[in-house]
Amino acid sequence: MAELLAHYAARFEALAGSLGLDYDPVDFELVPPAFMLEVSIYGLPVRMPHWSFGVRYIYQLVQTRMGNSQIFEVVFPGDPNRAYLADTNSVAENSLVTAHVLGHADFAKHNALFRRSRQEAGAHMVEQAATRARRIERAIVTFGQGAVERVLDCALALEQHIDVNQPMGRARYPLRVPEGPQRAVDAFSSRFRDLPGEPVAPSRPVVEQRARVPARPENDLLWFIAQYAPELEDWERDIFLAVREESFYFYPLFACQIMNEGWAAYWHARLLREATFLPESVYLDAIKSHSDVVSPFAGERRLALQTNPYHLGFSIWERIIETQGVEGARKIRDQEDDFGFVRNYLDANLAETLHLFVYEAERRGRIEIVSKDIESVHERLLAPKFNYGAPRVSVSEMKTDGTLVLTHAHRTDGRGLDLDRAVRVLDYIHRIWRRPVILHTVDFQGASRVLKAGPERSA
Amino acid sequence: MSEARQWYDLFSRGARDWLRHNEKIRDAVRQELPDLIAGADLLSRPDNRAVQVPVRFLEHARFRLQDSDTRMGVGQGEGQTGDVLTPVDSGREGAAKAAGHGEGELSFLLELKMDDIVDWVWEEFRLPHLKPKLSPAMEGDDWVREGWDRRGARARLDRRRTLKEAVKRRAIGPAGPAFVDGDLRFRQLARRPRPISAAAVFFVLDVSASMEESQRRLAKTFFFWALQGIRRQYARVETVFIAHTVRSWEFAEDEFFQVKGEGGTVASTAFVHAMDLLHERFRPSRFNCYLFYASDGDNFTEDHHAAERALDELVPGLSFIGYVETASDALRHFPDTEMGGLFAGLEYAGHPAASYPLNRADDVWGAIRSFFRERPRTEEGTHG
Numbered sequence: 139m140a141e142l143l144a145h146y147a148a149r150f151e152a153l154a155g156s157l158g159l160d161y162d163p164v165d166f167e168l169v170p171p172a173f174m175l176e177v178s179i180y181g182l183p184v185r186m187p188h189w190s191f192g193v194r195y196i197y198q199l200v201q202t203r204m205g206n207s208q209i210f211e212v213v214f215p216g217d218p219n220r221a222y223l224a225d226t227n228s229v230a231e232n233s234l235v236t237a238h239v240l241g242h243a244d245f246a247k248h249n250a251l252f253r254r255s256r257q258e259a260g261a262h263m264v265e266q267a268a269t270r271a272r273r274i275e276r277a278i279v280t281f282g283q284g285a286v287e288r289v290l291d292c293a294l295a296l297e298q299h300i301d302v303n304q305p306m307g308r309a310r311y312p313l314r315v316p317e318g319p320q321r322a323v324d325a326f327s328s329r330f331r332d333l334p335g336e337p338v339a340p341s342r343p344v345v346e347q348r349a350r351v352p353a354r355p356e357n358d359l360l361w362f363i364a365q366y367a368p369e370l371e372d373w374e375r376d377i378f379l380a381v382r383e384e385s386f387y388f389y390p391l392f393a394c395q396i397m398n399e400g401w402a403a404y405w406h407a408r409l410l411r412e413a414t415f416l417p418e419s420v421y422l423d424a425i426k427s428h429s430d431v432v433s434p435f436a437g438e439r440r441l442a443l444q445t446n447p448y449h450l451g452f453s454i455w456e457r458i459i460e461t462q463g464v465e466g467a468r469k470i471r472d473q474e475d476d477f478g479f480v481r482n483y484l485d486a487n488l489a490e491t492l493h494l495f496v497y498e499a500e501r502r503g504r505i506e507i508v509s510k511d512i513e514s515v516h517e518r519l520l521a522p523k524f525n526y527g528a529p530r531v532s533v534s535e536m537k538t539d540g541t542l543v544l545t546h547a548h549r550t551d552g553r554g555l556d557l558d559r560a561v562r563v564l565d566y567i568h569r570i571w572r573r574p575v576i577l578h579t580v581d582f583q584g585a586s587r588v589l590k591a592g593p594e595r596s597a
Numbered sequence: 598m599s600e601a602r603q604w605y606d607l608f609s610r611g612a613r614d615w616l617r618h619n620e621k622i623r624d625a626v627r628q629e630l631p632d633l634i635a636g637a638d639l640l641s642r643p644d645n646r647a648v649q650v651p652v653r654f655l656e657h658a659r660f661r662l663q664d665s666d667t668r669m670g671v672g673q674g675e676g677q678t679g680d681v682l683t684p685v686d687s688g689r690e691g692a693a694k695a696a697g698h699g700e701g702e703l704s705f706l707l708e709l710k711m712d713d714i715v716d717w718v719w720e721e722f723r724l725p726h727l728k729p730k731l732s733p734a735m736e737g738d739d740w741v742r743e744g745w746d747r748r749g750a751r752a753r754l755d756r757r758r759t760l761k762e763a764v765k766r767r768a769i770g771p772a773g774p775a776f777v778d779g780d781l782r783f784r785q786l787a788r789r790p791r792p793i794s795a796a797a798v799f800f801v802l803d804v805s806a807s808m809e810e811s812q813r814r815l816a817k818t819f820f821f822w823a824l825q826g827i828r829r830q831y832a833r834v835e836t837v838f839i840a841h842t843v844r845s846w847e848f849a850e851d852e853f854f855q856v857k858g859e860g861g862t863v864a865s866t867a868f869v870h871a872m873d874l875l876h877e878r879f880r881p882s883r884f885n886c887y888l889f890y891a892s893d894g895d896n897f898t899e900d901h902h903a904a905e906r907a908l909d910e911l912v913p914g915l916s917f918i919g920y921v922e923t924a925s926d927a928l929r930h931f932p933d934t935e936m937g938g939l940f941a942g943l944e945y946a947g948h949p950a951a952s953y954p955l956n957r958a959d960d961v962w963g964a965i966r967s968f969f970r971e972r973p974r975t976e977e978g979t980h981g
Contacts, residue, residue: 176611184610189621190657192614197654199611283617295659434673441674441682495676499668505682508669518671529660546660553663562658582663 139229140168146229147236149415154240157412158464159405161243162261163218166236168225174209175202177222181388182214184268186380187275188290210431211235215246215391217261230423233416234406234431241405245398248472251390258306259387270380277373289374292566293360293381298528300385301358310365311353317345355532355545357525360385362533368540369572378570385526392526393475396519400451401471403432404459407452434492443497443505445519453492454483480519486512529555531577540573541592546580554580557589564591619707622652626707627717649706715825718962740786749783758782795833796887796916797879798824801867803892804858805842812923816891817854819921819961823889826969831885837874841867843897847874864896864936868907875914885916891955894922894934905939912948919968920952 147166154161169177177183179194202208210231213221221239223232246252260266278286356362364370364378391398410416410424434449435442459467470483489512496509496518509515529551535543544564548554560577568575574592581587676682745758762780767773800820802813828834838848842858845867871888879886888911896904912918920940943950953964 172609172611176609179611187610187614187617188657189614189618189655192611192616192618193654193657195611196615291657295657297659299660439674441672441676443670443672443682445671445673493674493676495672495674495678497670497672497682499670501664501666507672507676507678507680507682510678515671518669521669529662531660551662553665556661556663559656559658559661563660566658 139225139232142229143168143223143232143236146233146413146416150233150237150240150409150413153409153412154237154244154405157405157408158468159240159244161219161240161247162216164213164239164243165218165220166239167220167222168232169222171202171209171224171226174212174222174224175199177212178209182267182384183220183222183264184271185384186267186271186290186377187278188294189287190294211238213239213242214264215242215252215256216263217256219243219246220264228423230420231427233413233420234410234424234427237406237409237413238402240409241402242398244405245394245401245471246390248468249390249394249398249475250473251393251475255387255390259383263384263387267384274377274380277377281373286377288566288569289377290381292363292570293378295563295566296359296363297381297385298526299357299359299531300361300382300389300526301356302386302389302526304358304361306383306386308358308361311351312349314346315349315353317347351536352533355534357530357532358382359531359533359544363567363571366536367571370570374570389526390475393477393523394479396447396451396454396476397471397474397479398451399447400453400455403428403448403452404455407432443499445494450484450492450519451479453488454479457488458483476523477520481516484512484516484519489515531555534578540571542567542571542573542575544575544577546578548580554582554584554587557581557587561589561591564589568592618655621655622707625655626650626652626709630714630717649708652705652707654705711825712829715829718822718965719826719829741789742784743787744785745782746785747779747781747783749785753784753786755782755784795835795883796827796831796885797835797837797875798827799837799839799871799875799886799888800824800853801839801841801871801888801890802853802856803842803862803864803867803890803895804840804856805862805895806859807862807893807895808858808923812891812893813854813857815923815955815958815961816921818958819891819955819964820889822961822965823887823919823968826965827887835879835884837871837878839867839870839874841870845870862892862896863900863903864890864892865900865903865907868904868911872907872911872914875911886914888915888918889921890919890936891921891923892936893924894936896935896939898935901935901939904936905942908939908943912943912950916949917968918943918948918950919964920950921955921964922952923955 143166151164175198176195179198180191185191209224210227211221211223213219219239219242221235221242223235227235274286274290351366352362360378360382364375364382367375370378407428410421410428413421416424432446432449432452434446455467458470462470470479474482489510494510494515495507496511496514497505498508499505530547531544532547533542534545537543546555546560555577557579560579564575564577568591574590577589579587579589672682745755759776759780759782762782763776766777766780802808802816802820804813824834824836836850838850838853839845840848840853840856840858841862841864842860843863843866846856847870848856867890875886908918918940920936922934922937924934937952940950940952944952951968953967954960955964
């Protein structure tokens with residue numbers, strides 16, 4: 139199969155080039171399905187060991203054995219892109235996957251979020267992650283399983299709590315700042331100040347004071363702990379920053395999932411249609427796989443309580459290319475993420491065609507369609523994507539005794555944190571922060587609650 | 598595109614991390630073990646030397662919003678606002694809800710070997726190891742290997758040793774025949790007395806009408822763990838089960854805990870019975886004898902002196918006597934009960950005796966700890 143597939147891959151690449159797909163080289167590898175499974179669990183081909191991956195692995199293994207899921211393809215953007223194909227899939231399926239991967243590679247080279255992520259985290263994340271995994275394995279030998287696990291328990295639990303709007307290699311806060319009300323000095327405000335006609339600020343002696351840490355609520359918990367934890371060892375900081383770096387790498391995949399899968403689905407369909415070199419039987423099987431992949435429904439059902447990102451993205455892209463042509467679509471590919479993509483290009487008309495609806499499921503099991511309004515469809519689709527899919531928890535204060543104060547923005551999130559889990563996460567943090575940790579949130583009645591981890595925690 | 602077989606055929610990271618997870622579960626179970634097993638019905642399967650504990654997968658906690666009463670989402674399919682979709686997908690939705698808490702909801706059966714459990718418990722409580730009886734009397738003799746000799750029975754010829762001797766001889770002297778008689782080495786055996794490594798444990802249970810099912814259950818759990826502790830220490834453990842009301846009977850282990858008696862309590866009958874069996878079956882010089890008595894504390898007042906006398910005669914033959922009182926109501930208070938008083942007296946007189954109140958399953962560990970801690974002190978007391 140390998141030779142045949144390599145042959146098709148070369149033809150697909152030539153075809154893709156002539157259709158205007160532009161991408162960094164793709165390194166295809168045929169691997170056993172067990173490895174595909176692991177890659178999809180760990181998120182990277184070689185990644186740090188942690189018991190929580192083992193749980194997901196078994197869970198997924200059971201799912202796969204029951205036939206509930208099949209993993210077709212995994213691709214890691216970079217230079218080169220690394221794509222893994224299951225060696226148990228048929229030639230037709232893998233032809234489809236090859237074409238699909240080319241779509242992803244094109245997307246990853248041009249989309250703004252991916253480009254930024256590449257600037258920040260580099261184009262060799264797969265290799266870097268493997269190196270770090272080895273470093274962490276060495277740390278296990280040197281410092282012991284328990285010690286490394288304590289760090290990973292904390293860092294991986296906070297995986298989503300990064301601030302993607304800040305550079306990855308962020309400096310610590312300035313030690314001293316001018317006295318008086320502090321304003322953010324960003325590029326915009328300084329340009330604004332320099333505009334002709336703006337009153338020149340009266341120059342007065344600048345009195346400096348010690349800066350508050352953090353100056354403003356800090357969302358990047360991984361960064362903050364790595365930088366400011368009172369007694370963090372260097373090797374522990376190393377692990378924290380490793381997890382953070384991988385998190386930066388994963389963000390575009392998370393934030394552009396609908397767009398990215400849709401784009402790849404559009405291009406695999408188009409490449410297949412124009413692949414005159416494919417024998418009839420392979421083409422038919424591949425097209426059959428395509429329609430399974432982009433089907434909104436599982437099996438014979440005609441109703442689904444979730445949306446299939448392949449299908450949704452594919453439909454939106456088809457509509458865009460219909461109306462704006464491929465060039466227009468390329469601009470959108472470059473500039474949007476799922477938020478803009480869904481809000482701007484999933485219009486009421488398309489939502490109607492796709493029969494999208496917003497439902498409400500009660501705990502008892504009653505499920506009702508509550509709206510077909512396009513605004514609420516948008517917001518419900520995007521709700522799980524805000525803030526990397528995590529509740530908004532920020533560092534609000536670091537007290538003089540080192541106590542870390544976290545605040546949950548429960549008003550923005552609409553409700554409080556799951557208290558049991560929050561306490562456990564606080565315990566993870568406390569073991570690394572090594573000073574008391576406090577978290578403000580609300581309980582299910584909306585009454586404010588202060589959770590604590592540390593020596594003085596009562597019961 | 599390469600199809601070359603690579604390292605990932607040989608190694609599964611998922612399996613590695615899964616094993617690590619299981620290791621953590623074992624540790625976690627071990628922490629919880631006393632609570633887990635104090636209530637477990639272990640005695641019902643005395644032959645089964647393993648316990649299966651259902652455990653959940655560990656969950657790696659993350660910040661998460663509270664579950665709300667309703668969940669909103671976007672679906673796809675024919676339908677108008679206001680349509681109720683419950684029947685559709687209800688099975689799957691139910692499953693999704695069950696799995697809603699993620700991996701934490703999956704569970705599997707962890708099998709623990711009884712010997713491991715007992716080891717864990719002993720480590721957990723840092724219980725002292727029981728010392729075998731330090732009496733001059735030894736149980737039989739052992740033949741142990743000790744050294745070599747130039748003479749001996751053919752069967753005890755040590756070929757390797759003999760060959761070495763032959764090599765040595767030829768190395769230092771002029772070459773001779775391959776073997777001479779002087780090269781032969783025979784293994785020697787010597788007689789060594791062996792210390793006592795057997796124990797006899799008497800379990801005495803008050804089954805009079807006042808002992809309720811729950812109390813017998815507590816006693817049963819306690820007896821079980823006391824026996825495990827002793828078993829851990831001795832190569833051979835003999836058990837005797839005696840139940841009494843106004844008279845006493847000996848039972849087989851599996852019947853013992855099912856016994857339910859009628860009427861009053863005359864504890865002396867059981868103690869006399871135990872003493873008879875002790876003399877009949879277990880020479881005190883050859884066995885470490887233990888007696889554990891469980892009762893609700895009542896005893897007929899007329900029996901007071903008889904019981905006291907029986908205990909006084911019984912105790913010198915025992916390495917230890919323990920009493921647990923399973924009180925069911927607040928009217929009687931340990932140790933002010935009839936039996937509590939008797940055992941307090943024994944302890945006061947310097948005998949290796951101890952008592953402990955047993956009200957809840959948790960107390961079982963308290964009792965075990967208190968009794969097995971007690972041992973070294975009394976032992977030192979008796980043996981100097």
